[in-house]
Amino acid sequence: MKKLALAAAAVAVFSAHAEEAVAPDHAVSFNLAAVSDYRYRGISQTRLQPALQGGADYVHNPSGLYAGAWASTIAWIRDAGGDGGVELDLYAGRRGQVTEAVSYDVGVLTYVYAANALPVSANTTEVYGQLAYGPAYVKYSHAVTNLFGFADSKNSGYLDIGANIDAGGGYTINLHGGHQKVKRNDAASYSDWKLGVTKDFGVLTGALAVVGSDAQESAYTSAANGKFLGKTALQLTLSKVF
Secondary structure: OOOOOOOOOOOHHHHHHHOOOOOOOOEEEEEEEEEEEOOOOOOOOOOOOOEEEEEEEEOOOOOOOEEEEEEEEEEEOOOOOOOOOEEEEEEEEEEOOOOEEEEEEEEEEEEEEOOOOOOOOOOOOOEEEEEEEEEEEEEEEEEEOOOOOOOOOOOOOOEEHHHHHHEEEOOEEEEEEEEEEOOOOOHHHEEEEEEEEEEOOOOOEEEEEEEEEOOOOOOOOOOOOOEEEEOOEEEEEEEEEE
């Protein structure tokens, strides 16, 4: 369950290059990352353990159309009694400007857990829309299928508000607050937050964040080791876009 952070980083790279020269009509980028704990919407997808991640993105600069794929190792499917240790995200959309100061991003994202074999399939499709002003953004994602294996959860929604503030010297302050509403399942609904800093080291980008949630332990405790997957914790990420 990915928040397209590396894809956004790739777009930022192309945007920076575009200020120096005319951007190519067609741009392709790749990303790789190692993370100490794969958190998505505040919930660990890897039983509080590390994950390896990577993906590829295509952007058609004249139109703002884009598409991509991203994958990560996970643990929660098997812990829930299913099968499979990989999440694959497929997405496409369009970015552009509403005004000179306000940008938009709309698209569709499908999370694929191949042969997950859960009673309710974990495969999920969401449509999303985002508006950004300077470093701040607000984004809403709406599930058009059941949400991540929750029964009768179609039309669940996630509201994401945040900002990525340039602090100079290659540092970016990352602020995020979100709320996941699981349709017809109040016990699984919760809010999450993140406070972090990202540093561009040139060869690699490093990110350190404090993440947490007010999720109910009864809904988000690992069946494998009894640990609460929404606990407040530090998360370290090393990534590369090329």
